[in-house]
Amino acid sequence: xxxxxxxxxxxxxxxxxxxxxxxxxxxxxxxxxxxxxxxxxxxxxxxxxxxxxxxxxxxxxxxxxxxxxxxxxxxxxxxxxxxxxxxxxxxxxxxxxxxxxxxxxxxxxxxxxxxxxxxxxxxxxxxxxxxxxxxxxxxxxxxxxxxxxxxxxxxxxxxxxxxxxxxxxxxxxxxxxxxxxxxxxxxxxxxxxxxxxxxxxxxxxxxxxxxxxxxxxxxxxxxxxxxxxxxxxxxxxxxxxxxxxxxxxxxxxxxxxxxxxxxxxxxxxxxxxxxxxxxxxxxxxxxxxxxxxxxxxxxxxxxxxxxxxxxxxxxx
Numbered sequence: 001x002x003x004x005x006x007x008x009x010x011x012x013x014x015x016x017x018x019x020x021x022x023x024x025x026x027x028x029x030x031x032x033x034x035x036x037x038x039x040x041x042x043x044x045x046x047x048x049x050x051x052x053x054x055x056x057x058x059x060x061x062x063x064x065x066x067x068x069x070x071x072x073x074x075x076x077x078x079x080x081x082x083x084x085x086x087x088x089x090x091x092x093x094x095x096x097x098x099x100x101x102x103x104x105x106x107x108x109x110x111x112x113x114x115x116x117x118x119x120x121x122x123x124x125x126x127x128x129x130x131x132x133x134x135x136x137x138x139x140x141x142x143x144x145x146x147x148x149x150x151x152x153x154x155x156x157x158x159x160x161x162x163x164x165x166x167x168x169x170x171x172x173x174x175x176x177x178x179x180x181x182x183x184x185x186x187x188x189x190x191x192x193x194x195x196x197x198x199x200x201x202x203x204x205x206x207x208x209x210x211x212x213x214x215x216x217x218x219x220x221x222x223x224x225x226x227x228x229x230x231x232x233x234x235x236x237x238x239x240x241x242x243x244x245x246x247x248x249x250x251x252x253x254x255x256x257x258x259x260x261x262x263x264x265x266x267x268x269x270x271x272x273x274x275x276x277x278x279x280x281x282x283x284x285x286x287x288x289x290x291x292x293x294x295x296x297x298x299x300x301x302x303x304x305x306x307x308x309x310x311x312x313x314x315x316x
Contacts, residue, residue, distance in 0.1 A: 057131040061123040065131070068118050069140060075108045076145035083152040083221060090219045095232040098224065102239040109246035116254040120261055128262050137196040140255075141186055144205045148212060153247065154222045154291035156213045162288045173213045177206070181289055222292060237295060244291045249305045 011025075018025045041047065052070065055062040082101040086093065150159055156176055160168055164179040186198035194202075217223075225233065225240060288304055290296060296304075 055131075056134045059127040059131040061127040062131045064118065064123055065128070068115075071115075072112060072140075073143065073145055075112050076143065076149060079105045079108050079149050080145060080152065083149065086221060086224055087152060087216060087219045090224045090227060093224060095228065095235055098228070098232075099236055099239055102221075102236070102243055106239060106242045106246055109243075109251060113246065113250045113254055116258070120254070120258045125262055132262075137200065139186075139197045141182070141197055142201045144201075144209070147182070147205070147209055149247065150291075151209060151213045151216060152220055153243070154220060156217070156220075158222075158291060158293065159289070173217075174210055177210050177213070225292070240292050241295050244295070248289050248291060253305060 014028075015025045018028060053063055053066045055066065082104045086098060086101050089097065156173055157165055157169060159181055160176050160179050161181045161184065168176050168179060183194070183198060186195045186201070187193065188195060221240075221243075225236060228236065288301070290301065290304060293301065
């Protein structure tokens with residue numbers, strides 16, 4: 001093979017690159033000669049991925065349950081990857097970069113929402129109700145990545161239970177965290193005590209989440225948005241509203257629809273078994289959790305999530 005001037009120039013540049021690091025190019029070329037070609041399965045770690053499902057019961061549909069939750073966590077990780085970039089570039093961010101990354105996050109959540117029929121229609125109810133009892137007290141409630149997405153998204157006060165927000169407006173993140181909205185979703189109806197699900201989660205992640213929220217006070221996504229010019233804010237308004245809807249309406253209501261299918265019981269029955277009232281926790285119209293309240297009208301605040309429930313759950 002002829003050593004063209006283009007190849008010779010690349011060798012020269014490689015030599016300069018390795019020389020700057022005190023390395024010998026010849027040694028790296030020897031390594032390249034002996035190295036195997038990269039394969040898809042090694043690069044993506046397919047065998048490792050397919051070894052990560054460990055059902056606890058003999059019911060076939062449990063594998064669907066595990067895999068879909070793993071897929072969900074991967075999408076959450078992609079979302080955090082984009083939100084972290086926006087946060088880290090707050091002082092030098094361009095509107096094009098901001099909108100492009102927020103569109104990516106919206107696509108990830110849209111993919112999750114559109115695929116959630118895997119959970120709603122893709123498992124036999126009888127199998128689910130049996131193997132799900134073998135997984136207690138583990139719950140998707142314990143997804144730390146989802147909580148991190150929420151913390152990246154907005155001012156922490158917007159995650160406080162709505163009836164406590166005004167009272168705790170000037171309190172520390174630690175104090176506000178004790179009243180974060182999702183704790184009511186893991187509190188026993190009858191006793192008001194924290195469930196083991198919540199206690200496990202707090203033990204592992206509470207301090208990490210408080211630290212994250214403290215670090216993001218001035219560079220969460222809402223803060224970055226508010227630092228933009230008025231013209232740029234208007235350009236980014238739609239992606240922000242879409243993100244709010246995707247995370248705070250569409251995603252939790254997919255879970256609500258699934259819970260209605262598999263778990264619907266009266267509040268009295270739930271209380272009697274030491275359960276939590278997901279009927280009040282999951283629907284956004286009760287929580288009024290809104291990342292960007294200034295971007296919505298008073299009427300939109302009042303009807304937050306209501307139309308989705310009427311259309312998708314009650315078929316009105």
